[in-house]
Amino acid sequence: MSTLIEHEPLDQPVRTLSFHSVAKAALELLYQHRIMTTAQLHQLLTPAARGSSYLRRQLAALEEGGLVQRLRAQGQAGGGHSFNRPYVWFLTDAGADAVEQAAEVLARRYRVTPESAASTRQAHTLAVNEVGIAFVTHARRLGHDCTPLSWTPEVAHRIRDGQQRRFEDDHVISDAVLHYVHVGRGARTMLNLFIELDRATMTAAELARKVSAYGRLYEFVPQHPNRARRSAASTRPAWQHTYPAFPRLLIVLDGAPGPTLAKRLADRTEDLYTLTRADPRLARLARQLSIGVTTLQQLRVQGPFGSIFTPLLRGTPEERHPPTDMLLRRPDAAVPARHPPAPSAPR
Known part of the structure; x- marks a missing residue:
């Protein structure tokens, strides 16, 4: 799954989006574990990096490609402004379909929605x-x-x-x-x-x-x-x-x-x-x-x-x-x- 095909309207050429192996691994992790914060993905995928900026660029590319979504994590009661809370990432249906088509992880029936991610x-x-x-x-x-x-x-x-x-x-x-x-x-x-x-x-x-x-x-x-x-x-x-x-x-x-x-x-x-x-x-x-x-x-x-x-x-x-x-x-x-x-x- 090093390349993912995004189908454009029939009168336009097919556009190919190439993603780094870190992005591919992020898709697989989100598929199996449902939702994860940026920090959690960083600990698992890029632990040797000083920060998560490289990972965040990969996640942004996946988001632009329509494969992942994000929302702010829930806070504690009275837990301050939402912009201080970390992002929680999850797959879109297109992202889940891409992982399943690659057939590199065990298929799961459960799909995450924005509502379930925020539950x-x-x-x-x-x-x-x-x-x-x-x-x-x-x-x-x-x-x-x-x-x-x-x-x-x-x-x-x-x-x-x-x-x-x-x-x-x-x-x-x-x-x-x-x-x-x-x-x-x-x-x-x-x-x-x-x-x-x-x-x-x-x-x-x-x-x-x-x-x-x-x-x-x-x-x-x-x-x-x-x-x-x-x-x-x-x-x-x-x-x-x-x-x-x-x-x-x-x-x-x-x-x-x-x-x-x-x-x-x-x-x-x-x-x-x-x-x-x-x-x-x-x-x-x-x-x-x-x-x-x-x-x-x-x-x-x-x-x-x-x-x-x-x-x-x-x-x-x-x-x-x-x-x-x-x-x-x-x-x-x-x-x-x-x-x-x-x-x-x-x-």
Whole structure:
């Protein structure tokens, strides 16, 4: 997709617009992640540049070509003039069509409109991007493999047969599924992660219920409509048809900045720890599920391999499992060999 064809009226010649690879990559990112700010695109596409002026010229060319649109990000309540807010970029239908025709990313049914880009979900979507950017940034620093296209937002997983009145009743919708490859000691360890970004827009009890839905996902076995034609494959949990191992669930807490933010997030972690331990399904699956809680600030500063995740479902209220990294290893887990003979299995 190094060149894009813009069709003029039939009595005029076809005009060809050539775009740099950065512009092409920006189209792909906006297609997959829906909306992004200029700063987010800069962090992912031109991190070595001192500023974003070069990127902004590319985005301006895409906008002139009718492939992207922009609007001002929403502000906080009473958050000052709109011109102080960053631009949020998204694809037009023509831009989405161009990406799909190139067939270099997985096609998605969802299309962004100016109305959806400016909706109340905007801040949440941008915060999920920040989670992905933190993983990409630290993967670059550590020599691991996590690219700007390594996470997919809003992935639905069915958790029951039949059809309820609401799509959400039949599915758990992950804020993102992120793929990460840890590289070290001659081994590549493939990790799949469920990401839940909580901006304190729901109660702790509601968040705990969503965590419980992942327990339902772990156990859900679709019922074959014809019992006589059931096979061994049809009696496996549904997630095994998608993932080689059940992904770890990472809950990332964020909120409006303020002097009490750290305490509020610590209290929310405490509430979530208590509520999930009291859930019968999660208690039963405590050894099968790996769930950790951290904050967006910790993830940005220390990265996913810092000791920033509080494991849920482990330890006792008196003696908890200490904070650990995103691998969420158990205290009794075997220490991996220092020089593995072959790449480790996907996790």
